[in-house]
Amino acid sequence: MADIAALTKLIEPHATAMGLRLVRVAMFGGKSDPTLQIMAERPDTRQLVIEDCAELSRRISDTLDEVDPIEEAYRLEVSSPGIDRPLTRISDYDDWAGFDARLRLSETIEGRKQVDGRIGGLDGDTVLITTPKTRETLRIPFTSIASGKLLLTDALIKATAPLSTEGVDTISQER
Incomplete structure (x- = not known):
C-alpha cells in the first residue's frame, strides 16, 4: 500500500x-x-x-x-x-465547535469505541464532546481518535451553504 x-x-x-x-x-x-x-x-x-x-x-x-x-x-x-466532512486535524475541533460529530476511537475510553455528540472545542490536545443523551462532556485525547466526521444536521447545512x-x-x- x-x-x-x-x-x-x-x-x-x-x-x-x-x-x-x-x-x-x-x-x-x-x-x-x-x-x-x-x-x-x-x-x-x-x-x-x-x-x-x-x-x-x-x-x-x-x-x-x-x-x-x-x-x-x-x-x-x-x-x-x-458537508459531513472528515475531521482530520486537531484544529478542526476548534473550527467546528458547536456542531455534531461522530468520533471513532482507537482505544476504548470510558467504555466507548465511538462517541456521537456536540463538539465543545479543545482543551490543549484534548477534544471536548458532549453526548446528547447524558449531556456529559467527554475529554478525548486527539491521539485516541481513529477518525472523526461531522454529522449532517440542519445547523450544519445552514452554516455550510x-x-x-x-x-x-x-x-x-x-x-
Whole structure:
C-alpha cells in the first residue's frame, strides 16, 4: 500500500501554491480498485469549486506520473471535503465547535469505541464532546481518535451553504 505521509509531501506544495489547504490524503479500495483520495479546501470559504479540483488534479497527476510513488494502477479523486466532512486535524475541533460529530476511537475510553455528540472545542490536545443523551462532556485525547466526521444536521447545512451552486465538487480519473 502507498505511503500516505510521502504522498502528502508530494501533494501539499501543489495545494499550497493554489491557496488551498489539504484536508485528507487517503488510499481506499484495496488491491482490486484502489483510489487515491485528495480532499482540499479554500481556507476562507471551506469550499472547493470544480475548477480548483481540475487544476489540482492536473498538478498532482504530473507529479505522480514523474515520481510514480504508487506501484499498482489506481484512480485519482480530488474533491472538496463535503458537508459531513472528515475531521482530520486537531484544529478542526476548534473550527467546528458547536456542531455534531461522530468520533471513532482507537482505544476504548470510558467504555466507548465511538462517541456521537456536540463538539465543545479543545482543551490543549484534548477534544471536548458532549453526548446528547447524558449531556456529559467527554475529554478525548486527539491521539485516541481513529477518525472523526461531522454529522449532517440542519445547523450544519445552514452554516455550510455554498457560496456558489455552479459546478460539481469532485473530479475522478483512472490512473
